[in-house]
Amino acid sequence: MESYDSQIDQxxxxxxxxxxxxxxxxxxxxxxxxxxxxxxxxxxxxHHQGSVTYRYDPTVL
Structure with a gap:
């Protein structure tokens, strides 16, 4: 499994x-x-049971 550092970069x-x-x-x-x-x-x-989906959103202030 890739590191989260690498996944966030991607x-x-x-x-x-x-x-x-x-x-x-x-x-x-x-x-x-x-x-x-x-x-x-x-x-x-x-999400239900504690999982989270992360996305990149450059419009966040």
């Missing part, structure tokens, strides 16, 4: 459309996400 570059993060993997994702200055553009949509 998301921002438009190489992938979304990242699915399970409840169990959330803290690993969060660690990679917090390192980024552009993290406010990586927005999540929570």
């Amino acid at each position: 998301l921002i570059k438009g190489e992938i459309k979304e990242i699915e993060v399970s409840h169990e993997q959330f803290m690993l994702f969060r660690e990679a996400w917090l390192k980024r200055e552009d993290r406010k553009y990586v927005v999540g949509e929570a």
Whole structure:
């Protein structure tokens, strides 16, 4: 499995459309996400049972 650092890079570059993060993997994702200055553009949509789908949205203010 690729690191979340790499997946977030791919998301921002438009190489992938979304990242699915399970409840169990959330803290690993969060660690990679917090390192980024552009993290406010990586927005999540929570789902039932704690999973989250993250997408890149450059229009976030």
